[in-house]
Amino acid sequence: MSEALKTLQKYWKYDSFRDPQDMIIQSVLDGKDTFALLPTGGGKSICFQVPGIMLPGICLVISPLVALMKDQVQNLQKRNIKAIALTGGISSDEIIDLLDNCQFGNYKFLYVSPERLQSDWIIERIKGLPINLIAIDEAHCVSQWGHDFRPAYLKIATLKSFFPKVPFLALTASATERVQEDICKELLLDNPVLFKKSFARENIAYMVFEAEDKLHRITQMLTKNPGPSIIYVRNRKSCHDIAAQLTSLGFRTAFYHGGLSTKDKERQMQLWMEESAQVIIATNAFGMGIDKPNVKTVIHVQLPENLENYYQEAGRAGRNGEKAFAVTLIAPSDIGTTKNQFIEVLPDKTFLKEVYIKLNNYFQIAYGEGFNDSFSFNLNHFCLHYKFPVLKTFNALQFLDRQGVITLSATFSEKVTIQFLLPSKEIIRYISLNSADEAVIVAVLRNYPGVYDMETPINSSLIARKAGTSEDTVFQILKRLHEKEIISFNSQANDSQLTFNEVREDSLTINRLSKFLEKQNDLKIAQFEAVVAYMTDKKLCKSRFILNYFGEQNTTDCGSCSVCITRKKAPSDPVATAKEIVALLKNSPLTSREIENRLNLTPEETIFAIQLLLEYNSITLNTKNQYLLK
Known part of the structure; x- marks a missing residue:
């Protein structure tokens, strides 16, 4: 060798x-x-x-x-x-x-x-x-x-x-x-x-925690283990929301999802790779080719679609061989919510056919045509136009993509069109009074001479390069000109590129694929049930559960997952815990989280003891969600 x-x-x-x-x-x-x-x-x-x-x-x-x-x-x-x-x-x-x-x-x-x-x-x-x-x-x-x-x-x-x-x-x-x-x-x-190679990752502790307040548990983990971390979420909104919440709490964050431009993805990635940001909040668009060896914690705040994807995402922790954590936070409503998001939105043959036909109509593709045609595509606009449910439609398009009928790639772009509304002499006068805008306006006029006559698509990155400035500055100037009614300005975001790999054949295409659709739906249901079993099983070691799923038998308990730790930990005496809570509440009313932190209890121990005290009418709850003695 x-x-x-x-x-x-x-x-x-x-x-x-x-x-x-x-x-x-x-x-x-x-x-x-x-x-x-x-x-x-x-x-x-x-x-x-x-x-x-x-x-x-x-x-x-x-x-x-x-x-x-x-x-x-x-x-x-x-x-x-x-x-x-x-x-x-x-x-x-x-x-x-x-x-x-x-x-x-x-x-x-x-x-x-x-x-x-x-x-x-x-x-x-x-x-x-x-x-x-x-x-x-x-x-x-x-x-x-x-x-x-x-x-x-x-x-x-x-x-x-x-x-x-x-x-x-x-x-x-x-x-x-x-x-x-x-x-x-x-x-x-x-x-x-x-x-x-064995699926065993001895240095990763697989954890599943029940948590009503997931943000609180996240902050606890990121504070206790301040190394580089990844938080996986299911959608772009959650990405931005959790990033904003953690930033407000003083954590250095980055975020990553398929709707970002290539430049923004690289910038956010760089912040995290260079550890200017401790944690990156990401959808499953993040991860391909990522090989950061010192990731300390990977947190899933929503249930994954299958254990195959979960294993790969969790496995981005601890590649340097040091102790690392793969944590899933689960609330009581998560299983039902996730089932609605994954299983109830699986497309059947009828819906798949309708989406395929409307997709061709949307791009005005005639029967027998369309091979290798590419278009910018915005899923939300398409669904709004035909009144389709977004998640179910996305699953139908993803199925068509995996079957090779189309290729759907998440390449963000922004289509911009402008038209000057004032005559050239007024534009010259404006430039003389607003010199900061001159380079951008001149770059537009030199590269798009027809911009006075009609709405004209422009390349914002080209204008930025010609004007020696950033795209953000170009957009700011164009929006300002639009507000002053000097130009008309339209911007439409397209969050993917869609390519047709086959000619349009409607029923012939869908009939050929329907048998695969049924099998895939059955498989997805089975995979989701395996995820639910992994999350809810409190007896089998989490590492062994994963290894068994992938066919590895004769495994041993890892000793470090949430199940193994609970098994090793001596069970708390709820009566003794209740007495400690009573002693604590003699000083002042406290929330359940304050009780948990002061007595160093788990959320489960705290809740059980509080329920015991409520049943015996020893404590009550005030309007500030604080417990106090009766």
Whole structure:
């Protein structure tokens, strides 16, 4: 493995491989089909990038995640390794040019989505390339029992007949035993060498706490463990709300969700990575490619959709091997609320068909047309237009995306149109009186000469660059001009890019997908039930629960999760606790939280003792939510 280690040191500056990266790489270099189950943080990309560089020719990487492909291509290019990605929205002419570059330009990596491999002419071009390795990332997508099944993955096996001597490397971070078997079978792996790293993370303490006041529990944890932390929330509003609340309490925060511009995402990420912010509040859009080793705490304030996603998100804690915490805060109403958000909004065939037809109508796509057409897309505007429920519609679009019918990428953009309402001499007069606005106005007039005649779309980043200022300043000036009725100014946010990967066929398309929809809905229900079981089970060690879910048997208690700690802790005497509370209340009325803090009790112990005192009519509650003696 000395050559592989030299390659690692040359391009990545690492001194050694993580276990079992070196053995996976050797298996690939030996020309063997290989299956690798490396839980989050295991370094899957190194397993195909190192042999891809070492072997003569090009490594073909199949991945369903556009953002991940772009991220990996950029990282390879930064290391002066030639790589290309065929993502959605690229025209056929551009694809031809890119594939020509692969053939004649000494490229080492070609990233494609599985949907691209459904085009015969692309397969024909790839057949002519000197492929040295075929790496299938997120390989669980090939299994109908996986949490992210994509039918396009089933076509990958056809590459076997074109490249019979080229090794296949299937990689995934989360797969049950059933899914692992499915991957090897569906990809036609030939007597594959199997590498499975245990899902056990001995340094992570998995905690589930019941909490009515989640903000209070969060502040306790962030104060007790002041290291870098992540708080996962379900939506953008929660992102901003919790960030604002924690900031007001004196914590340094950042936030991250799919609705932010690329620039804002990078800025927020940088604040957290450099530890100018202690905690980042994020939706599940955050996490891809994040490898911050010293994350101390990962907190989920709402239930995750499945244990596969939860394990990956929780696993971003403690990658440096030091003690870390993965905490879920659960309120009594959370299970019912989450069920409504995850299960009750699963689309059936009828709704899916309606959304698909309206989507095509929305973009004026005729029957038999639309292939490779791309549009800016705002989900809320679409739902408002057709009076669709937002969550159910999003699930329908996400299903269409995973089946390869469309590609929905969360790339934030803002469409801006303006028109000057005053004649040019008045504009010149305004500039003479407002010199601070001159550079922006001149940049607009020079680049958009028709702006006097009609509403004209403008590129705000171009104007900012030409004027030597920021986009924020451009928007401020345009809004000021609009308020003074010098220009008309319209701005429409588009929170994603939508590409149609197939021609419009309405019933033919939906009928083909309906059997997959039923299976996926059944799977989602089963996965949610597993989440509920994990959160509510107070007898089985949380670490063992996760390991059992992923098929690891003969496990032992971790000794550090919320269940294990409760089991080790001597049960408190509620009568003795009640007496302590009575003694405390002789001095002054107190809230339940004040009682909890002063007596160093758990919320459960406090509530039980207070209920005991209320039943015996020993205490009462005043209008300030304080308890006092009767």
